[in-house]
Amino acid sequence: MTVRLVYEEGTIRITGAGTDGAPALDDLAFVERDARSKTRRAPAHRYVDLTAALDERGVDYDDRVFALPDLSLDSTYELREYQRAALDDWTGADRRGVLELPTGSGKTVVGIAAMEALDTPTLVVVPTIDLLEQWRRELEREFDREVGQLGGGEQRLADVTVSTYDSAYLRADELGDRFGLVVFDEVHHLGGEGYRDIARLLAAPARMGLTATFERPDGAHEVVEELVGPLVHRIAVDELAGDHLADYDIKRLEVDLTPQEREVYERHQETFTDYLATSGIQMRSGSDYQELVKRSGSDPEAREALLAKQKAREVMMNADEKVERLETLLDRHREGRVIVFTAHTDLVYRLSERFLIPAITHETGADERREILERFRSGEYSRVVTANVLDEGVDVPDANVAVVLSGSGSEREFTQRLGRILRPKADGQRALLYEIVTEETAEERVARRRR
Numbered sequence: 384m385t386v387r388l389v390y391e392e393g394t395i396r397i398t399g400a401g402t403d404g405a406p407a408l409d410d411l412a413f414v415e416r417d418a419r420s421k422t423r424r425a426p427a428h429r430y431v432d433l434t435a436a437l438d439e440r441g442v443d444y445d446d447r448v449f450a451l452p453d454l455s456l457d458s459t460y461e462l463r464e465y466q467r468a469a470l471d472d473w474t475g476a477d478r479r480g481v482l483e484l485p486t487g488s489g490k491t492v493v494g495i496a497a498m499e500a501l502d503t504p505t506l507v508v509v510p511t512i513d514l515l516e517q518w519r520r521e522l523e524r525e526f527d528r529e530v531g532q533l534g535g536g537e538q539r540l541a542d543v544t545v546s547t548y549d550s551a552y553l554r555a556d557e558l559g560d561r562f563g564l565v566v567f568d569e570v571h572h573l574g575g576e577g578y579r580d581i582a583r584l585l586a587a588p589a590r591m592g593l594t595a596t597f598e599r600p601d602g603a604h605e606v607v608e609e610l611v612g613p614l615v616h617r618i619a620v621d622e623l624a625g626d627h628l629a630d631y632d633i634k635r636l637e638v639d640l641t642p643q644e645r646e647v648y649e650r651h652q653e654t655f656t657d658y659l660a661t662s663g664i665q666m667r668s669g670s671d672y673q674e675l676v677k678r679s680g681s682d683p684e685a686r687e688a689l690l691a692k693q694k695a696r697e698v699m700m701n702a703d704e705k706v707e708r709l710e711t712l713l714d715r716h717r718e719g720r721v722i723v724f725t726a727h728t729d730l731v732y733r734l735s736e737r738f739l740i741p742a743i744t745h746e747t748g749a750d751e752r753r754e755i756l757e758r759f760r761s762g763e764y765s766r767v768v769t770a771n772v773l774d775e776g777v778d779v780p781d782a783n784v785a786v787v788l789s790g791s792g793s794e795r796e797f798t799q800r801l802g803r804i805l806r807p808k809a810d811g812q813r814a815l816l817y818e819i820v821t822e823e824t825a826e827e828r829v830a831r832r833r834r
Contacts, residue, residue: 386437386444388430390560393584395430395448397423411436427559427586428610431477448586451504451563454542458499458525465618466493472616473497473591479612481570481592485620486802487628490593491518494566495525497591503563504542508551508581510572512749518545518568548578555584564589571597573607582610596798620801629783629806631814637822638704648824651695658688699824700789701730706737708819712786713738713766716815720759720782723768724800726789731770743769781806785816789826 386399408414413429425433437444469482470493484490498505507518512535522530531544565585567573570592592611624630664671678685725731728744735742741755741764758764801816820827
């Protein structure tokens with residue numbers, strides 16, 4: 384009996400193995416017996432490993448996992464040298480792996496070039512509605528064909544489809560044999576617990592991850608490597624600055640807390656550090672913070688410490704002198720195009736009201752956000768203030784100055800914010816990022832460690 388492979392609800396069902404002299408495959412760690420159907424099964428994402436093992440053993444098998452058409456995709460893009468190098472490294476890694484390219488360097492172009500090279504049905508997975516619409520428009524323009532969309536109020540499949548992570552998660556088991564290539568934009572999101580199932584349930588042999596910052600502090604990038612492939616190409620911002628991206632400068636400005644702010648900060652910070660001293664939690668990684676959060680559910684002292692930490696953080700991030708320093712910078716760059724980044728929505732609205740700056744937060748509707756960015760692009764608005772939502776997943780118009788008032792302290796967030804001002808300037812102007820940090824606080828230590 385010939386071994387047969389069939390895709391079924393996120394698995395590869397293997398029939399015929401172990402009968403009529405066919406090998407049982409039980410020595411493959413990822414193959415399991417299915418007592419209900421009396422067959423064997425492998426996770427869909429191990430499809431390539433399974434067929435490689437059968438080929439190596441000289442086993443004849445009937446592969447019915449895919450029946451994909453050739454699409455004859457043609458793009459008008461001419462790849463730059465660094466984009467070609469990234470694509471070549473991915474191709475040389477058996478068309479599996481992650482590409483780390485700076486914001487503004489054309490990650491989408493590399494993904495489209497991979498689609499053109501393979502001519503196979505492709506699923507592009509993105510984290511936001513803005514990216515969903517951007518990818519769909521770009522693919523429709525490049526390939527002059529219908530592009531499916533899962534998310535943003537639509538559930539329409541086509542041979543080339545763009546999906547949000549949320550929609551792909553809900554439908555991955557039924558999509559698993561529909562696509563030969565899957566492109567995960569902002570692939571670091573795939574490290575999240577639920578989203579991992581998207582990659583596990585798809586059988587697509589070709590997988591590409593795109594990101595500006597691959598590694599995650601929680602170590603979840605290791606899961607991404609297992610499901611998509613390893614980091615096969617990395618380009619640092621400095622390698623492209625001056626040629627394909629704008630040259631840039633980073634200036635760190637330090638401000639003081641007022642005496643009243645200092646008293647509140649030290650009181651809450653002491654509550655937090657006193658608890659750490661007796662709890663055994665050292666706060667060296669994201670998992671330590673998660674342990675504190677978990678304990679706060681049942682331990683009143685842990686909850687008090689967590690709340691104290693949050694209050695101290697709010698004081699140092701929203702310091703009055705930061706606002707005063709911002710006023711100086713806005714006056715200094717009256718002719719520039721400025722994006723102001725903060726960590727807190729309340730501060731965004733406070734700054735918007737004080738300086739009459741358009742505000743974009745998670746509460747801003749899609750139509751209003753598009754209008755603000757379009758006016759920013761046209762020059763009608765010369766500055767925008769935002770809390771996190773422009774860090775990724777939004778096509779931000781050209782800006783030449785960024786002011787970071789506060790943030791999470793992660794390298795990814797900082798790199799993404801820097802990337803927002805690195806598009807090449809027609810006049811060769813240098814981009815400038817200001818990082819405003821409160822002295823003698825945890826913020827200062829985090830900024831020093833990241834740099």
